[in-house]
Amino acid sequence: MIGNEKLAVIGLGSMGYGVAASLLRAGHAVVGVDLNPARAAKFRDAGGMDGALSDHADSLDAVVCVVLNAAQTKAVLFGPDGVVPRLRAGAVVISCATVAPDFAKQMEARCTEAGVLYLDAPISGGPVRAADGTLSVMSAGRPEAYSAARPVLDAMAADVFELGAEAGPGSAMKAVNQLLVGVHIAAMAEAMTFGMTQGVTPEKFLEVISKSAGTSWALESRAPHVVAGKYFPHSAVNIWPKDLGIVLDIAQKAQFGAPVAAAALQQFLAAQGSGLGHEDDAAVAKVYARNAGLTLPGQGT
Amino acid sequence: MIGNEKLAVIGLGSMGYGVAASLLRAGHAVVGVDLNPARAAKFRDAGGMDGALSDHADSLDAVVCVVLNAAQTKAVLFGPDGVVPRLRAGAVVISCATVAPDFAKQMEARCTEAGVLYLDAPISGGPVRAADGTLSVMSAGRPEAYSAARPVLDAMAADVFELGAEAGPGSAMKAVNQLLVGVHIAAMAEAMTFGMTQGVTPEKFLEVISKSAGTSWALESRAPHVVAGKYFPHSAVNIWPKDLGIVLDIAQKAQFGAPVAAAALQQFLAAQGSGLGHEDDAAVAKVYARNAGLTLPGQGT
Numbered sequence: 001m002i003g004n005e006k007l008a009v010i011g012l013g014s015m016g017y018g019v020a021a022s023l024l025r026a027g028h029a030v031v032g033v034d035l036n037p038a039r040a041a042k043f044r045d046a047g048g049m050d051g052a053l054s055d056h057a058d059s060l061d062a063v064v065c066v067v068l069n070a071a072q073t074k075a076v077l078f079g080p081d082g083v084v085p086r087l088r089a090g091a092v093v094i095s096c097a098t099v100a101p102d103f104a105k106q107m108e109a110r111c112t113e114a115g116v117l118y119l120d121a122p123i124s125g126g127p128v129r130a131a132d133g134t135l136s137v138m139s140a141g142r143p144e145a146y147s148a149a150r151p152v153l154d155a156m157a158a159d160v161f162e163l164g165a166e167a168g169p170g171s172a173m174k175a176v177n178q179l180l181v182g183v184h185i186a187a188m189a190e191a192m193t194f195g196m197t198q199g200v201t202p203e204k205f206l207e208v209i210s211k212s213a214g215t216s217w218a219l220e221s222r223a224p225h226v227v228a229g230k231y232f233p234h235s236a237v238n239i240w241p242k243d244l245g246i247v248l249d250i251a252q253k254a255q256f257g258a259p260v261a262a263a264a265l266q267q268f269l270a271a272q273g274s275g276l277g278h279e280d281d282a283a284v285a286k287v288y289a290r291n292a293g294l295t296l297p298g299q300g301t
Numbered sequence: 302m303i304g305n306e307k308l309a310v311i312g313l314g315s316m317g318y319g320v321a322a323s324l325l326r327a328g329h330a331v332v333g334v335d336l337n338p339a340r341a342a343k344f345r346d347a348g349g350m351d352g353a354l355s356d357h358a359d360s361l362d363a364v365v366c367v368v369l370n371a372a373q374t375k376a377v378l379f380g381p382d383g384v385v386p387r388l389r390a391g392a393v394v395i396s397c398a399t400v401a402p403d404f405a406k407q408m409e410a411r412c413t414e415a416g417v418l419y420l421d422a423p424i425s426g427g428p429v430r431a432a433d434g435t436l437s438v439m440s441a442g443r444p445e446a447y448s449a450a451r452p453v454l455d456a457m458a459a460d461v462f463e464l465g466a467e468a469g470p471g472s473a474m475k476a477v478n479q480l481l482v483g484v485h486i487a488a489m490a491e492a493m494t495f496g497m498t499q500g501v502t503p504e505k506f507l508e509v510i511s512k513s514a515g516t517s518w519a520l521e522s523r524a525p526h527v528v529a530g531k532y533f534p535h536s537a538v539n540i541w542p543k544d545l546g547i548v549l550d551i552a553q554k555a556q557f558g559a560p561v562a563a564a565a566l567q568q569f570l571a572a573q574g575s576g577l578g579h580e581d582d583a584a585v586a587k588v589y590a591r592n593a594g595l596t597l598p599g600q601g602t
Contacts, residue, residue: 101499124514136513161509163501172499173509176492180515183488187561191480194548194562197555198402198473200464208462208474212437213425214481216517247495254498256593260488261495263564292557 003028005061005151008053010076010083012039014234015096015123016066018130019156021046023064025133026155031056033076057086062152063093066123069242070099077107084114092117092148096137098178098243100250101168108141108167117145120167122174123157126221126234133157138173140164175250178243179261184218185240186264189285192226196294202227225282229298237284238277240268304329306362306452309354311377311384313340315535316397316424317367319431320457322347324365326434327456332357334377358387363453364394367424370543371400378408385415393418393449397438399479399544401551402469409442409468418446421468423475424458427522427535434458439474441465476551479544480562485519486541487565490586493527497595503528526583530599538585539578541569 005028009020012034020032024047032043033053044050063083067073073095077084084093093111095104095118104120111118119141129135136159141149143165153160163169191214195205206223209215225231244265251258267284274290276283289296306329310321313335321333325348333344334354345351364384368374374396378385385394394412396405396419405421412419420442430436437460442450444466454461464470492515496506507524510516526532545566552559568585575591577584590597 126514138509138513159512163505163509169500172496172501173505175499176496176501176506177510177513177515179492179495180488180510180517180520183484183491183561184515184517187481187484187488190484190559190561191477194480194552194555194557194559195473195477197557198476198551199470200473200477204464204474205477208439208464209478209481211460212439212478213427213518213522214478214485216481216485216519217514218517219481221514250499251495254495254593256495256498256589258491258495259564259567260484260491260561263560266560288557292555 003151003155005029006056006059007031007062007064007152008033008056008060008083009064009066010053011066011068011072012036012043013066014127015130017043018127019064019066019096019135020048021131022133022156023152024048028151028155053083054081054086057083058088060087060091062091062149063087064096064152065093066096069097070103073097073099073107078110084111084116087114087116089115090117090148092119092145094119094121094149094152096121096123098122098174098246099171100246101171101175104167104171117142117148118167119145119149120170121149122170124174124177129158137161138163138170138177140167140170142166175247179247179258181218182240182244182268183260183264184216185222185281186267186284188216188219188223189226189267189282189288192223193285193288193292193294197292202297222282225280226285227297229296231279231283233278233280235281236278237268237271237281240281241265241272244268304452304456306330307357307360308332308363308365308453309334309357309361309384310365310367311354312367312369312373313337313344314367315428316431318344319428320365320367320436321349322432323434323457324453325349329452329456354384355382355387358384359389361388361392363392363450364388365397365453366394367397370398371404374398374400374408379411385412385417388415388417390416391418391449393420393446395420395422395450395453397422397424399423399475399547400472401547402472402476405468405472418443418449419468420446420450421471422450423471425475425478430459438462439464439471439478441468441471443467476548480548480559482519483541483545483569484561484565485517486523486582487568487585489517489520489524490527490568490583490589493524494586494589494593494595498593503598523583526581527586528598530597532580532584534579534581536582537579538569538572538582541582542566542573545569
């Protein structure tokens with residue numbers, strides 16, 4: 001597949017870099033943008049276009065926004081150096097951060113005013129699938145936005161769930177997904193350390209539970225990190241106070257009580273508060289271990 | 302495979318009946334025992350042996366105990382009409398209820414005193430796999446107990462996890478598994494109904510999340526019941542106050558805090574307290590729906 005689009009990827013963290021590299025690999029011309037100049041330079045060396053975003057903005061077909069949250073999304077789209085006012089009519093913004101559905105609707109409305117298309121397109125799958133171009137995208141937007149975004153979606157994703165004809169439902173489904181993943185990671189940590197108090201080793205936990213009714217995608221993804229004592233942040237603890245915060249915030253606005261998600265959030269807050277924010281989110285197990293006087297693999301001896 | 306053992310199955314509920322039928326199918330001679338005479342009669346009609354447990358006890362090779370909890374287990378083994386004192390030396394008790402590890406150790410000790418072998422053997426997999434003879438067994442016991450139990454395990458289970466050389470670790474792993482399944486069912490219900498407040502239908506939830514990072518075995522098993530509005534009890538709400546109660550009880554004895562499991566338990570208690578105890582455990586979704594003014598599939602209209 002040889003692409004012929006001119007694209008920008010804003011945000012070259014572990015997810016954004018993988019997306020940008022996938023777009024390059026598909027043959028598109030890609031400018032990579034990041035506040036960290038080392039990341040931008042690394043991407044140029046890997047085949048990205050030279051020049052600043054402002055040099056290219058008026059000829060871009062699409063901007064893929066892979067920043068951390070709503071505030072960063074708003075800043076890169078509409079802030080003092082925001083890209084939307086510089087885009088040509090009919091270009092598409094593909095917004096991948098986890099945000100509230102109402103925020104996605106606001107961004108779509110402001111893009112529409114500016115003559116720019118908008119796709120509500122939160123991503124899921126982690127850095128490895130980002131690098132492979134096999135992410136899942138929970139998306140919603142106008143048919144014209146999908147048409148304009150198709151070459152990008154084809155290059156970055158294995159699964160594109162099309163959930164609605166205007167922005168909002170993509171972010172809603174992502175919030176639902178994050179509620180579950182966050183709960184499942186905390187539950188994995190809780191169950192594994194509970195098992196240790198009953199003589200079940202982390203290794204045996206992983207071996208048996210991953211083949212039993214207690215398994216989950218999150219458990220199979222994260223329990224091996226605890227068993228190996230490796231907390232390189234594939235996805236950091238810091239993600240969860242943010243994402244479960246979004247979940248509980250929009251739940252509260254809907255007068256919806258989410259007690260299980262709220263309990264899981266407390267454990268991630270304890271992890272963040274005790275200095276584990278930049279570790280892999282499986283490090284929430286350290287909160288349980290500390291509270292129960294247990295020693296996890298790789299700790300102490 | 303033609304079995305040649307003489308066996309008893311005590312407890313012919315949805316799990317026990319399936320186990321007993323699997324043992325019959327493997328060619329063993331099986332007496333089925335239940336407080337409900339209709340269940341016992343149904344099993345005799347299906348090929349079970351005539352006569353009461355007391356008629357057969359002294360010639361049994363194994364007793365499979367598939368009752369609800371520790372109190373019933375103790376009663377059928379050592380109560381006024383308990384079977385253990387009537388068993389021949391070297392017969393094996395295969396104890397399948399979810400119980401605390403310490404209780405399993407006590408039962409093993411009392412069986413040993415009586416010259417009887419004991420296998421700590423909680424089962425997992427649900428009624429369909431029980432009927433198919435493809436359960437998972439989380440087991441522990443002496444090598445002699447495994448040898449004596451092997452023909453039974455072969456007929457009832459697809460996976461036998463051997464977790465220790467004396468009773469306890471089987472029940473410990475089952476408790477760990479139940480912590481996760483209970484949390485995952487409550488989280489499924491919470492996420493599905495939260496999604497409804499954000500415009501995500503239960504059907505779309507199941508379609509997308511079952512293929513996304515938010516999935517779990519429990520979600521894939523139970524979410525279809527809510528989507529279909531069918532609450533025939535494959536596994537009832539009433540199971541969870543019992544099993545999560547065991548988890549939190551042994552956790553507390555180990556000074557282990559399990560806030561996510563505790564939050565999930567509250568939701569099952571609300572389901573039980575509001576009259577849903579005998580419905581499928583997916584009916585915990587009705588608690589969330591009622592609290593949020595939502596209408597689930599099959600409700601109302």
